Amino acid sequence: MLVELGAVILGLGLLAAVSVRFSISPIPLYLIAGLAFGSGGILPLGTSERFISVGAEIGVILLLLSLGLEYTASELVGTLRSSALAGLLDLGLNAAPGVLAALLLGWGPTAAVALGGITYVTSSGITAKVMVDLGWLGNREAPSVLSLLVFEDLTMAIYLPILTALLAGVSLVLGLATLAIASATIGIILLVALRFGHIVERLVASPSDEVLLLKVLGLTLLVAGVAQQLQVSGAVGAFLVGIALSGPLAHAARELLAPLRDLFAAVFFVFFGLHTDPAELPPVVGIAALLAVAGITTKAATGWIAAARAGSGTTGRLRAASALIPRGEFNIVIAGLAVTAGVQPQLGPIAAAYVLTLAVAGPLTARGAEPLARLIIRRRRRRMERSDPGTAQTTERQK
């Protein structure tokens, strides 16, 4: 078992090195690795399956925890107030293609909710990284784009419990009860974080890295476990723990957890790939491609509108439009939940193909945004000059 596991992790390390070399997200590479190994792949894994499946579960929890650690409760509440409208537009535009596709394929409402979630969420990890790498944080549209990411992540905290309830096939009443429990928990956590954050921090804080790591990890797994018992989705529990911790403590915890998260998140993506049979990919390629095109269009429209509302010109709008395209971890988390519950087996390969396409296409498009904007502006100027040479010349001279 050790040999197999070692080979897998070493392989992932080499893939991660490739992704660093070409500065793309490693997520698509991990997915491909998973596809290559697992059921129907070239090299079926046997003995390490158990570890990988437990590791994948921990991976989801750590992904959500570190996401929660990125945000403070006041940031979340502030975002809800300022960008609720843009956020709802984002939700409406981007969930629609998934929901429609699932309904047209006759997969039923539960699969529609799952596929809507898969097409909706932008990968806040990839997008934030693209924006930092390209030096876009100073631009006018940056706060709007980041607020959209926060809004989406917060939406996930409400969406995941609903999805979990639907997947469990609970009755309407029980479903509503779950939703009520989930919203109440989120409300309480936000309140605790806003008002009594320092008490939680005192409980967890420690000058020793080791103590801090174990305390945060233990607390998170415990809360995630309890949340799962309450049918609220363990991932959301972890996200809320992340939000409740803030300030320097959150920063320290994030740095400590980063290596663990990288390891287990990689395991999670491989696990998802393992459980997707590559033979199932070709039949869904058409749907996935259509969804990807729709996903690029609707996200770009969202970004364009959000940047326009922030007062940006063409350049800023194109940047915002391209920055939001990448999909990644959450889409796979949602698909993973749906596939495990056995809703619609084709959801897995569709999500894999969708994320593979957009996680690669997103950052590439983003690199092309500014050159494209320059081209458009130059063309526009030339057209103006041609139609009215007199004014164009004077403006040129004024400069």
Add this chain to the structure above:
Amino acid sequence: MDIERTALPGIGLRHVFTTERQRQIGVITHSTGRQDLVIYDEDDPDSAELIVLTPAEAGVLAELLGTARIVERLAELHRQVEGLMSVQVTITASCQYAGRSLAETRARSRTGASIVAVVRNRDVIVSPRPDFVFRPGDVVVVVGTEEGASAVAAILSDG
């Protein structure tokens, strides 16, 4: 001068202001401690030059821009903030702390006031470190409550 403060959720904070000559400058403070200096294009507010600074580099830049003004600003500060005042004490040759380190005065733990700067031969040493050694002729700038600041002044002038 208006400084526009914008939260960048998940990243940090951005401060932007417009100079007298209508140029916009911004600073992005990441929660990791990294700071970016942003200089906006004169004609197109959608393009900007972004310079990434490590905490050490940001400190150097701040020091280069700020040293000459710090004493001036402190004087202003104590006029603005009620209850907070700054006192300047000259270290004389007879002072018992001349030739001894800042840590030995235990000024902060004894009085609650802080020694924020020392002026030596027209140079300003901002935030002197605990191992900083006083010399006769140094002017020590103390900030604290009225009580605390005068207590430090008393310690430094006659021990």
